[in-house]
Amino acid sequence: DQQVKQNSPSLSVQEGRISILNCDYTNSMFDYFLWYKKYPAEGPTFLISISSIKDKNEDGRFTVFLNKSAKHLSLHIVPSQPGDSAVYFCAAYDSTGTASKLTFGTGTRLQVTL
Amino acid sequence: DSGVTQTPKHLITATGQRVTLRCSPRSGDLSVYWYQQSLDQGLQFLIHYYNGEERAKGNILERFSAQQFPDLHSELNLSSLELGDSALYFCASSVVGATSSYTFGSGTRLTVV
Numbered sequence: 001d002q003q004v005k006q007n008s009p010s011l012s013v014q015e016g017r018i019s020i021l022n023c024d025y026t027n028s029m030f031d032y033f034l035w036y037k038k039y040p041a042e043g044p045t046f047l048i049s050i051s052s053i054k055d056k057n058e059d060g061r062f063t064v065f066l067n068k069s070a071k072h073l074s075l076h077i078v079p080s081q082p083g084d085s086a087v088y089f090c091a092a093y094d095s096t097g098t099a100s101k102l103t104f105g106t107g108t109r110l111q112v113t114l
Numbered sequence: 115d116s117g118v119t120q121t122p123k124h125l126i127t128a129t130g131q132r133v134t135l136r137c138s139p140r141s142g143d144l145s146v147y148w149y150q151q152s153l154d155q156g157l158q159f160l161i162h163y164y165n166g167e168e169r170a171k172g173n174i175l176e177r178f179s180a181q182q183f184p185d186l187h188s189e190l191n192l193s194s195l196e197l198g199d200s201a202l203y204f205c206a207s208s209v210v211g212a213t214s215s216y217t218f219g220s221g222t223r224l225t226v227v
Contacts, residue, residue: 002156004156006156009154034216036218041220042220042221043116043118043204043206043218043219043220043221044157044204044218045116045218046216046217089156089157091157100145100162100169100170100208100210101147101159101162101170101172102147102157102159102216103159104149104156104157104158104159105156106154106155106156107156
């Protein structure tokens, strides 16, 4: 049962344009969401997060939007840069649960072209 | 360098064998998590240890086991290996369930032949 879904396995965007990566979740107990970026031969690195009490969080070129009613979140990267080319994982967390584990999506491979 | 050290980086072994993957968490982190990433799959949670105690189990096979030692390093033992166990195995550490400080190692790529 995939509780966190990233339905687009890949995305190609031109440098300077906006990249929008999407993520859907099914577990209504999730109340904290994160995005991780992964380069080849490296582990995922934390990018940005959002609590369910907010609907937007911004950090430089990265903004995460949360739509709780639709159980959907998205990561916007503006402007996209070639160094942003990586696999992006969406992750979710239930802070009320006993297990402090993150549930990850399958990832979206972003390629930023020149 | 994330501060989380995983060894070995690569491992090739035959079916039926047993291997041990090692993880040293970031200094000060008490929690260690193990995740498996198979081809085209997301990161699947295996197990969580906090200060030497098992805290949560995911879809971890009975052939797999883990432990966290007094010096906080952790080992993931995989036995009776099958071809389908070929995957990237990641370890992550955090202070205490503080998800924003979940730091991953660079992973161990296991290939079962």
